[in-house]
Amino acid sequence: MVNYLDLEKKYGAQNYKPLPVVIAKGEGCWVWDTEGKKYLDMLASYSAVNQGHRHPTIIAAAMDQLGKITVTSRAFVNDQMGRFLKKSAELAGYEQALPMNTGAEAVESAIKMARKWGEKVKGIAKDQCNIIVCSNNFHGRTITIVTFSTEAQYREGFGPFTPGFRVAPFGNAEALEALIDENTCAILVEPIQGEGGVIIPPQGYLKALREIATRNHVLLMFDEIQVGLGRTGKMFCFEHENAKPDVLILAKALGGGVYPVSIVLADRAIMSVFTPGDHGSTFGGNPMAAAIGIASLDVLINEKLPERAETLGNYFSEQLRKIPCPAVKEIRSKGMMIGVEIKPEFGNARRFCEALMDRGILCKETHITTIRFTPPLVITKEELDWALERITEVFKELC
Numbered sequence: 001m002v003n004y005l006d007l008e009k010k011y012g013a014q015n016y017k018p019l020p021v022v023i024a025k026g027e028g029c030w031v032w033d034t035e036g037k038k039y040l041d042m043l044a045s046y047s048a049v050n051q052g053h054r055h056p057t058i059i060a061a062a063m064d065q066l067g068k069i070t071v072t073s074r075a076f077v078n079d080q081m082g083r084f085l086k087k088s089a090e091l092a093g094y095e096q097a098l099p100m101n102t103g104a105e106a107v108e109s110a111i112k113m114a115r116k117w118g119e120k121v122k123g124i125a126k127d128q129c130n131i132i133v134c135s136n137n138f139h140g141r142t143i144t145i146v147t148f149s150t151e152a153q154y155r156e157g158f159g160p161f162t163p164g165f166r167v168a169p170f171g172n173a174e175a176l177e178a179l180i181d182e183n184t185c186a187i188l189v190e191p192i193q194g195e196g197g198v199i200i201p202p203q204g205y206l207k208a209l210r211e212i213a214t215r216n217h218v219l220l221m222f223d224e225i226q227v228g229l230g231r232t233g234k235m236f237c238f239e240h241e242n243a244k245p246d247v248l249i250l251a252k253a254l255g256g257g258v259y260p261v262s263i264v265l266a267d268r269a270i271m272s273v274f275t276p277g278d279h280g281s282t283f284g285g286n287p288m289a290a291a292i293g294i295a296s297l298d299v300l301i302n303e304k305l306p307e308r309a310e311t312l313g314n315y316f317s318e319q320l321r322k323i324p325c326p327a328v329k330e331i332r333s334k335g336m337m338i339g340v341e342i343k344p345e346f347g348n349a350r351r352f353c354e355a356l357m358d359r360g361i362l363c364k365e366t367h368i369t370t371i372r373f374t375p376p377l378v379i380t381k382e383e384l385d386w387a388l389e390r391i392t393e394v395f396k397e398l399c
């Protein structure tokens with residue numbers, strides 16, 4: 001029999017350290033390994049699978065589009081992209097949209113847009129724009145993006161880096177405002193930090209950033225790649241504080257777990273800094289991606305997945321908090337975005353993830369100390385109860 005773990009070890013770049021489970025099939029919240037053992041997926045591919053694995057509506061849209069046309073390039077117009085852009089823009093309340101593929105690409109696109117806006121609209125001198133970001137951020141893995149990571153490993157060995165970024169402490173609006181000067185074109189922030197360990201800023205932070213951006217004539221850009229599209233109990237995380245950013249970046253669940261689809265949303269006054277030839281992507285906005293993007297949004301809307309995330313997420317985190325476990329330092333949650341931080345004296349969170357895996361639950365540690373529970377939003381109360389039983393057992397065993 002093929003040993004898939006060895007195959008990856010031998011032929012793959014070793015830039016990940018996966019749990020030793022080989023997944024061969026998935027449906028809804030469940031995945032099966034090559035031996036047919038069933039697991040509850042409580043990671044949902046870092047929120048790329050909010051709609052569940054192989055959602056029938058999304059698969060049907062993909063199959064239908066496969067039978068028509070898949071890639072056209074932007075040299076021509078296709079009959080899917082415009083509908084997708086309209087749907088995304090209207091849903092979030094923006095005038096225009098720029099389609100890309102991965103999250104990192106969308107963040108790069110937003111950075112380019114902000115800089116060009118800084119020069120052309122705000123009047124910042126050539127090559128002088130700066131952008132304020134936050135400590136403990138995660139926005140992707142390109143050279144420019146890791147430039148402003150505060151995680152040493154993400155940068156180590158990858159220099160030289162891109163100038164023009166300033167790092168403010170996450171959650172402190174006053175400290176962020178103090179870094180703004182006349183050359184600041186934008187603020188780039190995750191409304192809740194996902195990779196950073198499910199870090200929720202103080203109440204009022206997003207609203208304060210909105211006011212700071214307006215007062216200082218800089219663009220507020222929210223990276224909602226992980227926390228947008230229903231995850232936190234609202235379609236968009238900024239809705240919790242009615243703090244609509246000037247630029248909204250979406251990816252992950254926009255592709256419904258089927259295809260990489262990302263987008264940058266803004267009003268025309270900002271988006272229009274891009275003129276033909278300024279920026280592009282061969283696959284961005286291809287008809288396959290657009291058809292899947294439309295279906296992915298339809299599922300979120302029609303199945304009221306943000307509302308489900310709110311009610312069932314709150315139920316799940318309440319139940320988690322009731323489990324007696326001296327190893328738990330803190331449980332942080334917003335909707336179906338839940339982080340359980342383990343006290344360092346009880347070892348790494350990975351130990352817990354491995355024990356959960358043995359009992360049929362897949363999740364992944366983030367930042368060594370935190371177990372992240374972010375199941376597909378189609379998960380049912382019964383499935384959550386099933387998980388809670390096993391989580392309780394593991395907490396008992398490892399404490």
Ligand SMILES: *Cc1c(COP(=O)(O)O)cnc(C)c1O
Pocket residue numbers: 046102103104105107138139140141190194195223224225226227251252
């Ligand atoms: C995953 C993620 C990204 C990067 O997306 P990729 O598709 O992996 O490039 C950027 N920002 C946030 C907040 C993310 O969670």
